[in-house]
Each structure stands twice: as structure tokens, then as C-alpha cells.
Amino acid sequence: MLRQHLTAWAVHYPWHTAALTAGALVLTATVLWWAIHTIRTWTWPPGSVLTAAAGAAVCTLYSGDTSWRFAETGLGMINTTERITMFAAGELALLACAVMARATKRATTTETTAGSPGVPGVLVWIITAVQVIPCYATSGILGGTVRATFGPVMAALLWHLAMGLEIRVSRPAALSTGLAAVLARELRQRLLSHLGIAAPDRTAAQITRDRATARAVRLAARPRLHTWGQQRLAAAVTRSGAATNPAQRHQLLQELAARRSAPQLATIALPSPWTAPDPAPDHSGTLLATAGAHLRTLHPMDAITHVHASQPTATPEEIASITTAHGVPVSPTQVGIALRATTRTDTTTATPDDFAELLNRARDLPNPTIRTLRSTLRIGQRKAEAIRDALNTPAPDPDPIRETGHQLTLTDGTITP
Numbered sequence: 001m002l003r004q005h006l007t008a009w010a011v012h013y014p015w016h017t018a019a020l021t022a023g024a025l026v027l028t029a030t031v032l033w034w035a036i037h038t039i040r041t042w043t044w045p046p047g048s049v050l051t052a053a054a055g056a057a058v059c060t061l062y063s064g065d066t067s068w069r070f071a072e073t074g075l076g077m078i079n080t081t082e083r084i085t086m087f088a089a090g091e092l093a094l095l096a097c098a099v100m101a102r103a104t105k106r107a108t109t110t111e112t113t114a115g116s117p118g119v120p121g122v123l124v125w126i127i128t129a130v131q132v133i134p135c136y137a138t139s140g141i142l143g144g145t146v147r148a149t150f151g152p153v154m155a156a157l158l159w160h161l162a163m164g165l166e167i168r169v170s171r172p173a174a175l176s177t178g179l180a181a182v183l184a185r186e187l188r189q190r191l192l193s194h195l196g197i198a199a200p201d202r203t204a205a206q207i208t209r210d211r212a213t214a215r216a217v218r219l220a221a222r223p224r225l226h227t228w229g230q231q232r233l234a235a236a237v238t239r240s241g242a243a244t245n246p247a248q249r250h251q252l253l254q255e256l257a258a259r260r261s262a263p264q265l266a267t268i269a270l271p272s273p274w275t276a277p278d279p280a281p282d283h284s285g286t287l288l289a290t291a292g293a294h295l296r297t298l299h300p301m302d303a304i305t306h307v308h309a310s311q312p313t314a315t316p317e318e319i320a321s322i323t324t325a326h327g328v329p330v331s332p333t334q335v336g337i338a339l340r341a342t343t344r345t346d347t348t349t350a351t352p353d354d355f356a357e358l359l360n361r362a363r364d365l366p367n368p369t370i371r372t373l374r375s376t377l378r379i380g381q382r383k384a385e386a387i388r389d390a391l392n393t394p395a396p397d398p399d400p401i402r403e404t405g406h407q408l409t410l411t412d413g414t415i416t417p
Helices: 002-012 014-041 049-071 082-084 089-107 120-169 178-195 204-220 227-240 245-261 262-267 285-294 300-310 318-327 332-348 350-363 370-377 381-392
Strands: 113-115 409-411 412-414
Touching: 002 014, 014 089, 049 089, 049 120, 089 113, 089 120, 204 245, 227 245, 245 262, 245 412, 285 300, 300 318, 300 332, 318 332, 350 370, 350 381, 370 381
Parallel strands: none
Antiparallel strands: 409 412
């Protein structure tokens, strides 16, 4: 009846019908575009994770069918409403624990470890073990095995893979820190070590030669060998390839020598690790300590100037290191500021004594060119040329300059090299 009324209304009002149809189409297209755009902006897990999750969901439904049947026959839930409410308690608990285990695993994941599912991961396997009971109670041994395998057991395994594959894909080098994973890795490593194949870079032939070498060393280290033992020793030496391989022969002889001389380890004299170390030397009365004490009484900028005067060729980093070692902590930036201030003072107030000091410092330079003098002494072009000319003129009695490395000496209240 309603259909006939709508058809009659559409025939009598075609334009209204066309407008409503166009509006409905536009609204539908808008909703579809919004849905597609929203879905594309989602960050989807990898395809392997989605596949494992889909399989886990189907196996969970398979287990739910078993729980539905067992709720009626084994638990006496005759009322349909009661059964609908209660039958899937195990499946919901399994799903909830799997989700919580995934969250715990993601929270404990680092760059090198894949994290651990924690208590929810243990509960997943406990619930799986309990859900196996309805499978056998409902379908017997044969059918129960099928129901248990493709129901709770496979659901738990697939949920485990689904929550672990996402970490494996995003961080391939991460190792799982769960108890089962740690035990599995430890047993695997011990088994490979026991079999002698723990080293991945050795071939099967090399493993055979190494085992024959170890057998030959063990037999040759015995004090007496009977005929059968001598034959085994000869066979082991032949298999080791020591006759044609110098490296294998060297390994055989070294291991045999170490095994035969092993009793000598008990008589080797070794220093005791419990001996107290020698006390540090006391420099409190030396010239180095005296110079350091004098520098600590000065302003840091003045201390930098004194150290620079004693080490004219040192870089700002070296001056900062020397000054800090003497108890005046400064940075290379502070050294640069102090040296620039000293340079400006030298260029603006030059005296004969300052020129003589610069000349003495220039004599220590290995190659006193104009450029070297300007960069080392922080002076201008004219003063550098004057010092260069003075250096080229032989002096009758030059003052000796004593180099003491990084050690500073206190002389008449000033720090001199």
C-alpha cells in the first residue's frame, strides 16, 4: 500500500521526485567519499597481522560453537537467554586477555627487545587449557581433538602471533623477553653449542676437521696408548687435515702443548689482585704546585694571560687545559676573549718593553713569517714586519729562553716558561 502511494506521488510530482533522488545520490556519494577518506587515513597493521587476526577470530567462533553445545549438555543451561548470555564467557575472556597482552607487549617494547605480554599472556594459555575440556566432553576423543586443535588452541596461537608479528615487522632485530622465548633461545644456543655448530661461518668440512683435531689432542695427551688407541689417533690426525693444512697443524700442536703443560698453571707466579696501589706522589712543595697556587689567586682572565705568556705557541684549547689543570677552570671561549683583549691592549699601548717581550716570544717560533707572527702574537702588520726585521738582524747576546713544556714556574711574582 505504501509502495503504491509513493509511486502515485512520484508520478504526480516528477520534479520533486527528481530533486529528492538527486539529493539522496549526493548524500550517498558524500558519505562514501568520507568513509573512504577516513579509512585511508587509518594506520593499518601489516597484512600478516591482519591475516593472523582474522584466523584467530574464526577459530574463536569455532571455539564458541563448542562452548554453546557444552553449556546445554555439560552445564545444564536449558534457557536460551541464559545460554546466550553465558556461553561465550571463555571466548570473551580469551579475547580480552589477548588484547591486554598486546598492550603490555607494546608498552614494554624497546629498540632491542620485543617486550613481554606479562600476566595477560599467561592467562591466555590458562584459558586455552580450560577450554580444551568442553571439546572432549562434547565430541569425544576424535572429535574433541579436532575441536580443541581448530578451536581454543589455534585461536590462542593465532592471537599470540597477531600481537607478536606487529612488533617483529616494525623491529626485526628486537628479541622477545617472555619466559617461553627466553627458554627457547637458551635451549637452542646450548643445543647448537653441544653439537659444535654454534659458529655460523664454519662449513661442515671445517666442523669435521675441528672435531677430529680435538679428538687427536685428547688421545695424544694420554701417557700410554694401546694399539686401538694409536689407530684412533692416526685416524683423527688424518681427518683433521693437519698434514696438508698448516693452520690446522698449528692449531693441533698449540692445543696439544697447552694440554700437556696444563699442570704448570698451578706453579706460575702471579701478582696478587688484592695488593693496595702505590700512593699518588705529593706535589704540594714542587714548583708546579706553587705556580698553580699563584694562578688560583688571580682572576681567570689574568691567569689566562700568564699562561699564554709562558706558552705563546699554545692554542686556546691547550691554554684552557693547562689553566684548568692548575686549578683555574676556564673554557676555550674565555681564553679567546682574554687573548683578544690582550691583543687590543698591546696594539694600542705599545712600549719598548712590550716590543722586547714580543721579540723574545717570536724567537721561539720555528718559522717566523709575517702571517705566523700576526696569528701567534696577535699583532698588526707593521709590528709583525718590525719584529721580522729585528729577527733577521743578528743579536750579539740573545736572551736564552727555557722551554718547560706545560710546567709553569713562579719567578718574582710572574709565571715564566
